[in-house]
Amino acid sequence: MSGQDAYVTPLADAGSIASAGGKGANLGELMRAGFPVPDGFVITTEAYDSFVADNDLTDRAAALAGTGDTAAIAALFDDATLPPELAAAITTAYAALGQGSVAVRSSATAEDLPGASFAGQQETYLNISGADEVLAAVRRCWASLWTPRAVAYRAHRSGDDQGPLSIAVVVQRLVPADVSGVLFTANPATGRRDETVITAAWGLGESVVGGRVEPDEYVVRNGADGADGADGPKVTVRVGDKQVMTVQTDAGSDEVATPTARRHEQTLTDGQSRELAALGTRVAEHFGVPQDIEWVLHDGTFQLVQARPITALPEPTGDVPSEWPVPRHGSLYFRASIVEQMPDPLSPLFADLVRTAVPRGLSSLLGELSPRVAELDVDFPTINGYAFYDYSRRAFGAMMSLSPALMRVIGEKGFVLNRWRDRELPRYRHAVAAWADRDPAALPAAELVRGAQELVDAGCLYYTTVQTIIPVASMAEMTWTGLYDRALRRPGDAAATDYLLGFDSTPMTVEKSLATLAAWCREDAALTAALLAPETDPLGTTPPAGIDADVWSQWRTRLDGHLAAYGHTTYNLDIMNPVPADDPTPVLQALRYQLGGTATDPFERQQRHADERERLTRELFRRLDPVRGALARRSLTSAQHWAPVREDALAAMGLAWPVIRLLVREAGRRLMEAGALAVPDDVFWLTLAELVDLGIRADAGETLPRRVEAIATRRATWRGQALATPPQYLPESRAMKAWESFLPAREQEEGPVLKGTTGSGGRVTGHARVLKGPADFASFVPGEILVASITTPAYTPLFAQAAAVVTDVGGVLSHGSIVAREFGIPAVLGTGAATKRIATGDLITVDGIAGHVLLEGASAPQPDTRRSRTPMVAATVAAIGVTVIGALVVRSRRQR
Incomplete structure (x- = not known):
């Protein structure tokens, strides 16, 4: 290959990124595939490498980049000697192109890559005319490899394998664009692959690419759901306020004010946007990945001036719900009680499992508390993926009439505590143990599903016991707080809650267990250093270098003991969410924080709270008369007793969840092996009916149809739903709004x-x-x-x-x-x-x-002088939901 051939190549022949840079390689591929691309040539990376080597520029450019002096960097490249052979190759290619106006674009080897676009980091010069001006623009493109912003971007992306750093330059005929802009073949905001997003503005594209104009935006929805009759895909248009536009000038290009009449005029017709979207789709199909494309429109014809993979494209996200249609008219819908533990949209499988479990548990509790309660017309559906209690008006009215009687039963001395401690918690533990002792791999699919349903049922039944504890604990604390604030507290005294601190509860016990484990680890400096090292796998069976095998075995045994005792704590009741027992990453993070030496000692903190509580208690009762003292002591003792009980009861809620996940994920593993799922955890995105059907067929040895596309659609829908804020009650009405402050x-x-x-x-x-x-x-x-x-x-x-x-x-x-x-x-x-x-x-x-x-x-x-919502009611509704709202309102009014 001659020197000139090594320095300059026709754009249609531009091949590798190493020689033509990312932009040049992509445009060359588009031309060879027959896409409309303005003709041009590439000044290769070999030309740049020869230029900087001959002038010894690399080290000097890097030093100047560190100072941030962009003008000095440009001057360094302007003053350097351009080899005559290279200059001749460029001017010859420019003459062959017709010597008209051209666009001169940087094309770095680290640019327009799948993992790093480097968008806007190097320079582009438009409407360049004359050989001397082309050569000057080429120098400026080379210099742009060393601008502070480009160097900083490379440093930020230092983890990418960018290979040897160099830059090519693309020279193309300039299209005198009437309209130009950018096209994304997938929606960059939502990740949806069935939507093409187009931005467009008048004139050349620099104002759009540089973000200096508010362009028109066109969203073209592809696929069957986007069809709009005979016209083709549906087009959604938002016309921007196009205040400026980039135009050709004698000196190159400039940004000018858009004529007033055109500022709010639509730049593309719907037909043109569909045509352009179809062109973009073909480009994406050719490259095999979604594309970010720069385009121009002149005399009704589109041409492409750049294409690169879209980087950092989010997972596809469905539409964010704006309407909340109720499943059945005449019902009342609330998000309270157990729903608090389900803040996100539910996975399809858990939605089906819990839909029957919650009403079944509620009916069991109410049937025990009141013989008058028959089967209630209560449902637990999802609306836009979010769980809601669904009460028919008759069921809600029945609850209101029965609430006082229910509260009398709950208020009987010893009933709530004994029922939880002596019966319901042991019963729940027994139900969990019965399935934990069975090997999931040995169970048929139908048994795996039955076990999951039984354990979700057991968990929801247990939660109804928690629902009886929370209102008692709520009333105990609120009674104490009301008495103290209104009758006992003096200006400057401690808060009522200070008298309730320093007691043991399960969350505090968990933290102290972790602190104890950290203290044991700190006794071995090498073990501590290994656990703090990011490259160490704390769950590995093989000890890291320098750690004694016996010490590592003890570490694993102690960690496993902590997880066996407390690994059931749930972050969200939806079973698709891992618990610490099967993903201890959050536990290990907290342990590393303890090992880092900046964490507070939970034993010392608890003792400090307890000492302060005892001091405050002594001082309080020392100054109270016998009548007030007896009343205060009774109220305070009750509040101190019930707060830890509430936390202990709530912490046990997740006891079944590690076992449920083992059973369901075993079913998922089999479905993956049978070809239905990509990974075992895809099982959570099946409905219960699908899981039962597919599980039985998998056990029979069938090769199952793939569910990958359906699962991807459900995931996308879920992501869109997760961006919504669900209402606390439905339907919207003045009567329902009266309940808003209780939710x-x-x-x-x-x-x-x-x-x-x-x-x-x-x-x-x-x-x-x-x-x-x-x-x-x-x-x-x-x-x-x-x-x-x-x-x-x-x-x-x-x-x-x-x-x-x-x-x-x-x-x-x-x-x-x-x-x-x-x-x-x-x-x-x-x-x-x-x-x-x-x-x-x-x-x-x-x-x-x-x-x-x-x-x-x-x-x-400004301070709100209005009367605040009754805290007893609000707190208790959060616990027991609408099942005893009426009773609590009545009781609250009586106490006031």
Whole structure:
């Protein structure tokens, strides 16, 4: 190959990225495949390499890049000698192209790759005319490889295998575009592969690519569901305010004001947008991956000037629901009680399992408490994927009439505690043990499904016992708080909740168990260092280098013991979510925090709280007269007794979940082997009927039809649903709105302040970390504010690291409140929209005293002088739901 051939090649012959750069290689492939691409040539990376070597530029350019002096970098390349052979090759190719206006585009070897687009990091020059101007533009493109922004981007992407760094330059005939823009063959916001997104503006494309204009946006929905009659795919148009446009000038190109008449004029017809989308689809099919394409339109003809894979494309996401149709008219729908443990849309399998389990458990409890209760007309459906209690009006009316009698039974001395401790908890444990002792691999598919259903039933039945404990605990704490605040507390005295701290409960026991494990690990410096090293697999059977095998065996035995005792804590009751028993990553993160030396000692903190509680108690009763003292002691003793019981009962809720997941995932493994699923965990996206049918067929040895596409569609639908904020009740009506203040979350609010329920006092300003579940726990940085839909006992290790807690769902007596008080951090719960309104990194202020969350830049709101909702009612409804709302309202009014 001659020197000139090595330096310049026709665009249609541009091949490898190593020689033509990402942009040149992609355009060459498009031309060879017959797509409309303006003709041109490529100045290869060999030309650049020869130029910088001859002038010894690399080290000097890198040094200048560190200073950020872009002008000096440009001058370095402008002043360097361009070899005559190279200059001749470029000018000859330019002459062969017709010597008209051209676009000169950088094409780096690390650009337009599947994993890193490097979009906008190197330069493009439009409307370049004349050989000398072309050569000058080429130098400027070469220099752009060393601009500070390009160097910083490469540093950020240093994990990518970019190979040797070099740059080519693409020179193409300039198309005098009437309209230009960018096309994504998959929706970059939602990841939907059936939507093409087009942005368009008048003139050349630089204003669109550079983000300096608000372009028109066209979304073309492909597929059967997007069809719009004979016209083809459905097109959704948003006309932008196109204030500026890029136009050709004598000096190249410039950005000018768009004529007023054209600013709000649609740039493409629906037919043109469909035509362009179809062209983009063919490009994506040719490359085999979704594409980010730059295009121009001139005289009614489209041409492509760049194509690259879309990077960082999210998983496909369905439409976000905006309507909430009820399954049956005449019913009342609520999100309360056990629904608090299901903050997200449900997986199809769990939705089917729990739909019968919740009403069955509720009927069992009510039948025991009142002989008058017949089979209630209660359902537990999903609406847009979210679980709701469904009460027929007759069932709701029956509950209202029976509530006082039910509360009398629940209020009988010893009934609730003895029923839970001596009967229901042992019964639940027995049901779990019966299935835990069976080998899932030896069970037929029908038995696996039966076991999962029985255990979900057992868990929901057990939760009805928790529902009897929570209102008793709620009333005990609220009675104490009301008595103390209204009759006993003096200005400057401690809060009523300070008298309830320092007791043992399961969440505290879990934290102390982990601290004990960490203390044992710290006795061996080598083990501690190994566990803190990111490359160590803490669950591996082979000890890391330098660790004694016996020490490693003891470590695994102690960790397994902790997980056996506490690995059932759930983050979300939906069985598709792993528990620590089968994915201990959050536990290991908390352990590493303990090993890091910055965690507080839970034993010392608990003792400090207990000592302070005893001091406050002595001082209080020393100054009370006998009558008030006896009343206060009785109330305080009751509140201190019930708060730990509530946490212990709630923590046991997940006992069945590790076994349920073992059974269901075994079914998933068989379906994967039979060809129906891609991975075992896809089983959670089947319906119960599908699982039963496929499981029986798999056991019979059938090769099953693939369910991959259907599962992908369901996942996408779920992701869209997860972006919605479900209403707390349906249907919307004035009568239903009266119940709004009794539910565990507010409706989504606008404005700079989120209002919720005070969980724990104090005021903290800090950066937020929004956690959607255990997969996000590893990202949590100590000192951040924890923001989640709800915090269950499994979140407790993070409370030791958090500056404050904010939730969508919860109340003054929810787990988050109680544990936040134990840790001494502010908490605001039940905001309804924290995870939607707050993003990770936002600077927020959590005011646990006022129950407000101030978003970034907000000022504190004026005090609300209106009467607040009755805390006893709100807290208890969060626990027992609408089943005893009427009784609690009656009792609350009587007490007032």
